[in-house]
Amino acid sequence: MSGTLALYQKELTSYFRSPIAYYVVAVFLLGTGYFFLYNVFLTGETGMAGTFQNMGILLLTLAPVISMRLLAAEHGAGTAELLLTLPLTPWQIVAGKFLGAVTILLAITAGTLIDLVPLYLFGTPETTTIVAGYLGFVLLGMACLAIGLFFSTLTHNQIVAALLTAAVLLAFWFVGHLQTFQRSPELRGLVGYLSFALHFTDFIQGLVRTEAVAFFLIVSAIALTLSAGYLQWRR
């Protein structure tokens, strides 16, 4: 446990001693701020639904940037040889790494709370809907980062890790659109079920469905298990 904690703290230190964390925070908060202003002042929305939708898409581009260095950088710099010969199990390594990335996610999410100030000052937004949206955003982010962590374990090259992650995340996001082309109800159901966008939309609309919560958690669990399994296997 203390090993995981030490690794987690090292991850956070590494993030903030490289430009990546600052880049992610800046792009995400500027982007979200812009979308919020656009949605509230130009379309007159009095909630966060539109902004959440934009945050989701922004996340697809930023999650690979957060996750790409997690293990690829260790392989590339030769520190994997230290990390994998320290008294840490593959699961402890994966946990420390994942929690580090999730902390960055939580930090950028917390940064958007400032948008709620004008919303509550000048209107009466539905608190439950907003809470559901934030929950969905964090769950979506966890799934994206877990997938990114998996691709980062596979390669020495951070860019390759980021590109693979982005491709897979985009596929999961847009797979729901294939519904239009499916005749068989089973296939329609399947592509709908796999869609990050459709599950996330439920949350934005204030629906916290067990199915959607479970979906994001299961995707995360599968990606993390594959990462730990791969670390064990490559020995």
Next chain:
Amino acid sequence: MSAPSAAIALESVSKRYGSKRIIHDLSFTVEKGEIVGFLGPNGAGKTTTMRMIAGFTAATSGRVTVAGFDMATQNVEAARVLGYLPERPPLYDTLDVSAYLRFVARVKGVRRLAIATELDRVMAACRLEAVVHHEIYKLSKGYRQRLGLAQALLGAPQVLLLDEPTAGLDPGQIQETREVIRAFGEHHAVLLSTHILAEATLICRRVAIINDGRLLAIDTPAGLQRALEQTNRVTLQATAPASALREQLLSIEGVGAVDVRAAPDDHGVLTVDCQVDARPGVEAAIARAVASRWDLHRLERRQPTLENVFLQYVQEPSARPGAA
């Protein structure tokens, strides 16, 4: 082979990458309180063997144990008693020196209250005091190497694996680093790989010679030299008919195989390698026998320095005496 006391034990270890076999049936042990040198040319399999002992890669077959822990199943337990300096020092460039060492100490399970003392100890041993708060990416090669060593010493591991620990150091630093290793090796088991023979002779109690993934010999430096004395060589150059010269040489007591070569541009001068045994005076007998009948241009007895021993083992596996 696997005495329970052995700090490191390899039993018929092999390693394959795909169809390529890197390590063949390697067996040896390192006991507590000894420093064993691992000698071999580049690409001999030293680093792969180190990685298998460290638990970074698994053996394809055979068994590696460290302090009694089987690396195939108990590598995490073994990692607690193991210090490892890979060939390339595993440093996090984004951290500073003390943050890096603190991270490794914590993961190795050094108690929180003991961490500061432990850091001071390894930084003093590796002369890192001047760079405690420097960021790692700014460090010179020598400092990086010593920081890698410091990391391996954290937590006073029972077993220390050092893959070319003095690479990239200047002569003064090499001296200091050898002292650190020697002091550490008095009470712990150390396996260090190197291709510097002098290093092995200076600080190692035993030397293992490896080439093409096979263990060629393991003995004390003195023992390896002694073993080679039987196949000591005398090299001479003479102007003589080849067959008569060969016959003459073979008739001398103490001369084993004779290899006569004629270089085309040497105008009839033959170069001869004789394998001789360790008795004194063989080269004098050869000199007398050749010089009495023909022109002897040069005669040299090759001393069995560890350098020669090493080359002999690595170049001519068939010529080695039945050691190890």
